[in-house]
Amino acid sequence: MGLNEAPLLFDFEVASSENFTYIPMSVRFNLDRFGLRITLAQWQQLPLEDRKLLARFPVEEDTQIEPNFDHALFEMLRTHANIEPEWFTPEESPAWRQTDSVPDGVAHQAGLAGLAAPSVARWAELDPFKRYVLAKLSRKPEANHDFVPAMKEFGAAG
Structure with missing residues (x-):
């Protein structure tokens, strides 16, 4: 490719x-x-x-x-x-690769933004790169200004 x-x-x-x-x-x-x-x-x-x-x-x-x-x-x-x-050594099993649960950071960012976290089913449907982006944007405890626009763009906002 x-x-x-x-x-x-x-x-x-x-x-x-x-x-x-x-x-x-x-x-x-x-x-x-x-x-x-x-x-x-x-x-x-x-x-x-x-x-x-x-x-x-x-x-x-x-x-x-x-x-x-x-x-x-x-x-x-x-x-x-x-x-x-x-x-650095890349994480072997990062949270964004998991499709059986929404990462805590993503749920936390959604809460900070007043949004519902994506359901596990919706999370699993997301393209892996989009899951990576949401997890990356939610790695810090404070609100990220790009998180809500990303959730909306990915159709992950409830």
Whole structure:
């Protein structure tokens, strides 16, 4: 599977990414998938075209589908910032992969927003990448400004 024709951005991200000033969820997914960590400052050191290119990589769980995200990121950071990303061990069984229960963080964020959490059945129906996004947006205890727009866009708001 090759690169997507255009950067993968959800509607709720178009404004919040501020023309790739912030790291889009598709890039965050691939960073987490490959066990790579970069700072916002490092992201912003990359030329806009490189940031857009990184957002075109597929968001599939199978690392064999598109193994070049990590290589591309390393080259871009070396070339433009003379740095390398940090490595970490990806979580083996993250909550977003579970389809038999809604993660506590997602339920908590929904509560903060005055929304009903998605039902277990609705959670299980969501595309894995959308479950990842909702879990990522709900990892902190305070309200996330992108959570409600994401829930609505994904049809997960009750």
